[in-house]
Amino acid sequence: MPHDLELIGVGKTYDNGAPAVIDFNLNVEKGEFIAFLGPSGCGKSTTLRMIAGFEDITIGDIFIKGKRINDLPPERRPTSMIFQSYALFPHMSVRRNVGYGLDVKGMAKRERDAKVERILDTLGLTDIADQRPDRLSGGQRQRIALARGLVVEPDILLLDEPLGALDANLRKAIQAELKLLQINLGITFIFVTHAQSEALTMSDRIVVMSNGRIEQISTPRDLYTRPKSRFVAQFIGRNTILPGTLTAANDGFGEVQTTHGRFRGVPEGKIAPGAAAALVVPAEAFTMLPIGGGASAGVGNTLDARIESRDVVGPIIRFQLLVEGGQSVALEGHMEHYANGFPAGSPVRVSWDAAKATIIPVAA
Numbered sequence: 078m079p080h081d082l083e084l085i086g087v088g089k090t091y092d093n094g095a096p097a098v099i100d101f102n103l104n105v106e107k108g109e110f111i112a113f114l115g116p117s118g119c120g121k122s123t124t125l126r127m128i129a130g131f132e133d134i135t136i137g138d139i140f141i142k143g144k145r146i147n148d149l150p151p152e153r154r155p156t157s158m159i160f161q162s163y164a165l166f167p168h169m170s171v172r173r174n175v176g177y178g179l180d181v182k183g184m185a186k187r188e189r190d191a192k193v194e195r196i197l198d199t200l201g202l203t204d205i206a207d208q209r210p211d212r213l214s215g216g217q218r219q220r221i222a223l224a225r226g227l228v229v230e231p232d233i234l235l236l237d238e239p240l241g242a243l244d245a246n247l248r249k250a251i252q253a254e255l256k257l258l259q260i261n262l263g264i265t266f267i268f269v270t271h272a273q274s275e276a277l278t279m280s281d282r283i284v285v286m287s288n289g290r291i292e293q294i295s296t297p298r299d300l301y302t303r304p305k306s307r308f309v310a311q312f313i314g315r316n317t318i319l320p321g322t323l324t325a326a327n328d329g330f331g332e333v334q335t336t337h338g339r340f341r342g343v344p345e346g347k348i349a350p351g352a353a354a355a356l357v358v359p360a361e362a363f364t365m366l367p368i369g370g371g372a373s374a375g376v377g378n379t380l381d382a383r384i385e386s387r388d389v390v391g392p393i394i395r396f397q398l399l400v401e402g403g404q405s406v407a408l409e410g411h412m413e414h415y416a417n418g419f420p421a422g423s424p425v426r427v428s429w430d431a432a433k434a435t436i437i438p439v440a441a
């Protein structure tokens with residue numbers, strides 16, 4: 078079976094000569110929810126627009142279900158795109174907005190109406206079908222845009238920051254709805270966002286981009302627990318990064334010599350002993366005990382530090398620690414462990430399980 082979507086060596090250079098997307102390779106299976114995640118300007122939308130056909134591909138190939146689509150105009154591709162602005166026609170009723178794509182295809186009225194009514198019903202829009210979108214709320218408009226994208230029964234739905242215009246609460250509600258809809262319909266979704274929580278919540282896999290290149294393609298969990306590069310380690314979650322040199326690797330573990338000692342972790346990718354590397358420890362992988370009062374924590378992977386600040390975020394406390402010499406450590410844990418006895422300024426010892434730390438290569 079061919080992949081639902083395949084990008085091979087895809088690149089885009091705009092007329093001004095600056096490469097916006099470089100050597101983008103990705104296979105997507107039917108029904109997957111994929112997010113393109115990265116900071117502003119990293120090339121997410123350009124990649125999406127190349128898949129949709131709104132942007133020429135400078136180099137490489139895009140296939141949908143095994144068919145090369147590089148030269149197909151947007152309306153002949155089995156894709157639909159939803160824009161952040163929704164791009165609805167303000168003076169047309171919701172029903173006519175939703176049916177527009179089928180009109181363009183020249184579909185017979187009876188068939189068109191049946192499809193429109195079905196999708197209006199699926200998205201809970203039947204009651205407002207005769208209203209005009211400019212009189213409706215952001216959430217309703219978002220749903221109309223979705224209905225309009227889905228009514229043409231695309232193989233792949235492309236969504237460019239579709240929740241960007243909604244307030245935080247509505248955004249959360251629609252995230253859950255969107256994910257459910259995607260599972261029920263079994264359609265492949267490619268979702269562009271710069272909000273990591275959104276990508277982590279909804280996606281099967283996330284493509285992290287930076288400066289036009291793919292940094293990592295992983296499940297949300299792996300992205301969080303096993304970053305493969307410094308960029309990802311800094312961009313996703315709250316990681317502590319301890320730079321040094323890889324001294325040894327065996328049994329699936331490696332050791333990094335840092336200025337604060339030698340620490341164990343799990344190497345990601347090939348790193349030669351002697352090469353520059355960094356140990357990445359997620360904030361929730363640390364345990365912390367006060368120094369003094371007889372307490373001493375763990376052996377091996379430990380660091381002594383001082384609490385710089387603490388922030389209570391619901392049931393979680395987020396700490397910022399400072400190790401002598403300037404290395405900072407980000408730690409978080411449940412309220413019940415750290416509610417008492419860890420004021421700002423106090424000396425602590427942190428330790429972590431080597432299996433939860435990742436060793437990444439660091440470019441020289």
Ligand SMILES: Nc1ncnc2c1ncn2[C@@H]1O[C@H](COP(=O)(O)OP(=O)(O)OP(=O)(O)O)[C@@H](O)[C@H]1O
Binds near residue numbers: 116118123
């Ligand atoms: N039409 C264009 N002409 C020239 N350069 C462009 C054009 N569109 C985008 N770019 C540039 O290409 C790069 C990638 O832009 P793109 O919009 O794909 O990034 P993005 O990750 O989607 O960012 P954002 O989240 O801000 O939309 C940026 O440097 C941008 O300035």
